[in-house]
Amino acid sequence: MADVDAGPNGLNCILWTDEARALADAAAVDALPQAGALAGIPFVAKDNIATTHLQTTCGSRILQGYVSPYEATVITRLRDAGAVLVGKTNCDEFAMGSSNENSAYGPVLNPIDRTRVPGGSSGGSAASVAAGIVRIALGSETGGSVRQPASYCGIVGVKPTYGRVSRFGLVAFASSLDQIGVFGTTVDDAALALEVIAGRDSRDATSADCPVDAYRNSRTNDLAGVVIGRPREYFPSSLDPRILRLCDEALDRLRARGATVRDVSLPHTDLAIPVYYIIAPAEASSNLARFDGVRYGLRIEAKGLREMYDSTRTLGFGPEVTRRILLGTYVLSAGYYDAYYRKAQQVRTLIAKDFRDVFDSGVHLLFTPTTPSTAFEFGAKSDPYEMYLNDIFTATANLAGVPAISVPIGDVDGLPAGGQLIARHFDEQMMFRGAYALEAERKAPA
Amino acid sequence: MAIGPDDVRHIAALARLAVPESRIPELVSQLNDILSHMDALGRVDTSNVTAVAGAGDAAMPLRADLGPPIALEHPLASFAPQLRDGFFFVPRLATHEDSGDDELSE
Numbered sequence: 001m002a003d004v005d006a007g008p009n010g011l012n013c014i015l016w017t018d019e020a021r022a023l024a025d026a027a028a029v030d031a032l033p034q035a036g037a038l039a040g041i042p043f044v045a046k047d048n049i050a051t052t053h054l055q056t057t058c059g060s061r062i063l064q065g066y067v068s069p070y071e072a073t074v075i076t077r078l079r080d081a082g083a084v085l086v087g088k089t090n091c092d093e094f095a096m097g098s099s100n101e102n103s104a105y106g107p108v109l110n111p112i113d114r115t116r117v118p119g120g121s122s123g124g125s126a127a128s129v130a131a132g133i134v135r136i137a138l139g140s141e142t143g144g145s146v147r148q149p150a151s152y153c154g155i156v157g158v159k160p161t162y163g164r165v166s167r168f169g170l171v172a173f174a175s176s177l178d179q180i181g182v183f184g185t186t187v188d189d190a191a192l193a194l195e196v197i198a199g200r201d202s203r204d205a206t207s208a209d210c211p212v213d214a215y216r217n218s219r220t221n222d223l224a225g226v227v228i229g230r231p232r233e234y235f236p237s238s239l240d241p242r243i244l245r246l247c248d249e250a251l252d253r254l255r256a257r258g259a260t261v262r263d264v265s266l267p268h269t270d271l272a273i274p275v276y277y278i279i280a281p282a283e284a285s286s287n288l289a290r291f292d293g294v295r296y297g298l299r300i301e302a303k304g305l306r307e308m309y310d311s312t313r314t315l316g317f318g319p320e321v322t323r324r325i326l327l328g329t330y331v332l333s334a335g336y337y338d339a340y341y342r343k344a345q346q347v348r349t350l351i352a353k354d355f356r357d358v359f360d361s362g363v364h365l366l367f368t369p370t371t372p373s374t375a376f377e378f379g380a381k382s383d384p385y386e387m388y389l390n391d392i393f394t395a396t397a398n399l400a401g402v403p404a405i406s407v408p409i410g411d412v413d414g415l416p417a418g419g420q421l422i423a424r425h426f427d428e429q430m431m432f433r434g435a436y437a438l439e440a441e442r443k444a445p446a
Numbered sequence: 447m448a449i450g451p452d453d454v455r456h457i458a459a460l461a462r463l464a465v466p467e468s469r470i471p472e473l474v475s476q477l478n479d480i481l482s483h484m485d486a487l488g489r490v491d492t493s494n495v496t497a498v499a500g501a502g503d504a505a506m507p508l509r510a511d512l513g514p515p516i517a518l519e520h521p522l523a524s525f526a527p528q529l530r531d532g533f534f535f536v537p538r539l540a541t542h543e544d545s546g547d548d549e550l551s552e
Binding site for chain 1: 450453454456457458460461462463464465470473476477479480481483484486487488490492495496497498500501508509513514516517518519521525536
């Protein structure tokens with residue numbers, strides 16, 4: 001880990017480690033009479049997931065030095081299965097970003113090409129897996145923050161159904177969208193990790209009481225009878241032709257496994273980014289109100305309470321978080337609520353209905369590109385809205401709450417590209433069935 | 447609906463942020479640009495559409511305002527300088543220093 005991440009040539013993907021604790025945990029696993037499903041497997045977790053012996057800063061200055069008094073359920077479940085937490089990973093501040101350039105602790109470098117971003121916001125977790133430091137990592141998704149960096153780094157990234165995984169101990173960004181996800185070097189790694197962390201948790205009222213399937217049993221590589229929808233809105237004429245070609249080849253490989261591919265339409269797709277960038281900042285402006293200098297982390301002393309709040313938050317939050325808090329406060333403020341927030345909630349209903357309609361028509365899976373491009377160079381997107389458009393193919397699944405996975409489908413000029421499979425609510429089994437087949441059919445890189 | 451400098455100052459005050467005057471013009475420009483893309487929503491007929499607050503088909507779950515005990519890594523008393531009758535005592539704000547001789551406040 002030190003060889004890959006530390007020093008001037010490091011990736012800056014891991015923020016906090018405790019080697020002695022990790023070694024002690026590993027020794028304790030060794031001493032157990034019966035090995036768990038992940039016995040001795042090292043993993044890392046995004047820095048917005050609570051841990052009791054490593055800091056949880058959300059990549060923000062405002063939480064620098066904060067150590068949670070309790071542990072997130074996902075960490076406990078992985079540790080109970082024998083996995084060993086070896087580090088907390090860098091991320092865009094409070095998970096707000098698509099490039100990892102918004103971290104208070106500096107950007108993460110993409111291990112495939114260090115002049116390029118790893119994606120975001122879970123860029124540190126993605127880079128840790130892509131660099132071979134660990135085989136599995138935890139991230140969080142609000143609009144694509146696992147799938148997009150997985151695509152940019154050439155690994156597998158999963159966003160489960162909303163409610164599939166407990167969020168107890170996940171620092172909230174946008175509560176109607178947030179979901180913990182997993183990265184893996186392979187589909188099998190991701191399936192195994194999700195099997196371990198999924199399921200009802202009495203500490204999270206939004207976690208669903210829905211049986212967890214044995215996802216690894218999906219590894220049949222047989223797609224006979226499976227109908228895959230190709231939504232035309234995800235293949236616009238402006239799509240990079242090289243990514244289009246990789247997607248067409250991926251669909252051919254799925255056909256070769258027995259799937260039927262059908263053109264479908266999700267007509268409100270182009271409204272996902274406007275809806276997302278109203279709802280997510282609105283919820284963030286409320287959730288981040290708790291960071292006021294009183295209860296957590298940074299406090300800037302001032303003469304009065306109001307001045308202390310203002311100074312702490314102004315110096316503690318970075319530019320993107322500040323921008324989104326202002327945007328969220330505006331769309332929730334008197335006179336604008338109906339025009340923006342309520343309207344966005346209504347259009348969100350239409351986006352979710354698009355998915356329901358297409359799945360009700362007999363489609364089992366949807367296939368799309370994960371991102372409109374491959375990893376871009378640092379500083380290439382200075383305009384906030386241009387950066388937001390990176391989420392154009394991923395935010396819809398968060399708005400609808402459906403599960404989705406990004407699987408590598410090939411390279412463009414040496415940079416990886418991902419293909420996305422989207423399934424019905426709580427049908428991760430079908431999602432993994434498609435992903436296993438897609439991965440198995442992929443030609444080894446030259 | 448264009449945002450002006452006074453709007454940014456107003457929402458910054460609501461959000462408890464002391465945005466420097468030098469950043470106001472840039473924020474006015476960026477927020478207006480972002481909001482201009484939101485105008486596309488106004489062209490969608492939502493007259494018979496219900497607004498949803500969450501993802502998925504399930505209704506927002508409710509539970510009693512109780513929870514199972516949370517396993518804490520350290521005793522509760524270690525989270526603040528002082529604990530009295532189940533309440534945390536926290537450092538006083540500088541502005542209150544003259545109001546009493548106790549350096550902690552409940």
